[in-house]
Amino acid sequence: MTSPTKPAKRKQSTLDAPVSPPPLRRKVQSTTTRMSSMVTSRPIYTSADMFSETAVASFFTPASQKPPEKVVWQERAPNDDTPNTLLVGKYEPANDPVSTSNEHESRKKKVAAFDFDSTLIETASGKKFASNSQDWKWWHPSVPEKLRKLYLEDGYRIVAVSNQGGVSLKPNTKAPKAHTSKVASFKEKVSVVFNQLDIPMSIYAATEKDIFRKPRTGMWAEVLDDYDIQPDLNQCIFVGDAGGRHAEGRKPKDFSCSDRNFAENIGIKFQTPEEFFLGEAPRPFTRTIEPADYLPESAAEAIAPFVKKNDIDIVIFCGSPGAGKSTFYWKYLKPLGYARVNQDVLKTRDKCLKVAGEYLSEKKSVVVDNTNADIEVRSKWIDLATKHSIPIRCVLFTAAAQICEHNDAVRALNSTMNPEERQILPGIAFSSFKGRYKPPKVSEGFQDITEIEFKVSLLLAVDGLLSQVR
Known part of the structure; x- marks a missing residue:
């Protein structure tokens, strides 16, 4: 476990009310x-x-x-x-x-x-x-x-x-x-x-x-x-x-x-x-999340989990909010030269499709960093790949709902993991994904599907804290 992180100092109000012990460091409101x-x-x-x-x-x-x-x-x-x-x-x-x-x-x-x-x-x-x-x-x-x-x-x-x-x-x-x-x-x-x-x-x-x-x-x-x-x-x-x-x-x-x-x-x-x-004896218990379960089991897990196969292609992510998709992009696909489109940034799917098409016209491979939960949404990207006569691949993130909520909270509260300053998501964001989710299949039109199981060594999103939203 990591040591407690002390919140940043706050602005003080204008009313003083000393208390002893200890003296108050902030103003009484x-x-x-x-x-x-x-x-x-x-x-x-x-x-x-x-x-x-x-x-x-x-x-x-x-x-x-x-x-x-x-x-x-x-x-x-x-x-x-x-x-x-x-x-x-x-x-x-x-x-x-x-x-x-x-x-x-x-x-x-x-x-x-x-x-x-x-x-x-x-x-x-x-x-x-x-x-x-x-x-x-x-x-x-x-x-x-x-x-x-x-x-x-x-x-x-x-x-x-x-x-x-x-x-x-x-x-x-x-x-x-x-x-x-x-x-x-x-x-x-x-x-x-x-x-x-x-x-x-x-x-x-x-x-x-x-x-x-x-x-x-x-x-x-x-x-x-x-x-x-x-x-x-x-x-x-x-x-x-x-x-x-x-x-x-x-x-x-x-x-x-x-x-x-x-x-x-x-x-x-x-x-x-x-x-x-x-003085009662302890009852059996189960943690919602056990961080030790997400530590790498061997050095082999440190090997890059994604290899570029095509000169130009589309890679779409599929996974819950908080599954580690964006972190995975920054760590593994950006160094391979992939451009990124993300609906949180661009606001609409149509805008994502438009920007992705522009990247492909410039001969740049594209990562679609969205949840892409169902067949209908994924078909839009398959159609775009077909239009440009390029392969499309899928990376499936399999993290359970509990670890996704945990990761979302850690990300929102840790500036080094949150360059886009995302806020903690409401519970409906996770339940909505679960309700829409249909596992992707190669038969939809993908060249292949790479499954990513959440591990700290891959996504660096736990920071050793049990920080779920509950």
Whole structure:
């Protein structure tokens, strides 16, 4: 696994809100709602009883008489040129029982990170998603005590690291009230949870599918930067419910393996909530992608997989988005003198056909770097080859859907692999290809078909990271 890649520094906003420890390196863009000052007790399960008399009293208390807010919020962007997508909340108790410099130094080595939903808390209503900020309870009664022990006795820095796709930081002009309500509700819920724990703690919430979203390591890089941590990875741990576990008895299978992959990318221990809080034995699991499966088995695989046979011809690629087609062209066919046409660049198939025809008229061989999923589309290129009385060959990319989605994400987030600055594709791009795909056959009119199985040595598109979109 590679080391976490730290996102580029971002532009800072104009509002200062220092927090200690550690001092914030960026400017605060929003503060917690008033709900964080309402909670003084620490009941075990639900939070509904906290929003009655105490809430009313707090509402009518003049601002000058209220205690200072304990959660400070920031919004951050992956870089200077993109919108804010990461929501960060930091809680500092009024009296931190662990305040010596030696104690805080120990927390620069050991980090205990947790997913938020379905790991620290779950809905009180039993619904998949919370109805409002009060719809929560501890995942298990032992959670608060276990977290406090980690901080107070074991010397860990405690953070929550969560994908929050339902919370968007983008302004919604069509439903501004609903947009504001979701963000406010999330902040209120976090404030109540952190107030009950009453230990220094932060939450990092990724709201978009970018470098911050697990299993990518952007949020971990933010944690290390914020707290000036040089972690001992052998002593760090991440706990989350997305472990790729198989169904067992009445227990359903996990919806993904993103939490386990997140820990793997960082290089730290992973446990599920059942293993960490309840001491249960690990269940069998399967990763969506196992990078080792795509490493070359021998030096023979480094041999160029494509040989030019004709003075002038057309080579069309056939394969899913993210299968490595463009990388294959740049590495193997461009050095052979092939010109490239690509619909992402030229926008329409007709324009691709026109430009390809111009190259052929100039006696240049052409690569058609598109998905070319079905017989009807491929027939257009076969007709063009026939018109110019030249052979047409096909290169078929056989990478499975999971590795294609992974490669697409890695490409979009890695500038050296993405000279055309492509964005992460939506899921429909992959399902659409699957629905249209018909395997190419020589009988369609091809001189031959070369199959390319995805390997890192061929396409250089994995970079050792488990970065699928889930």
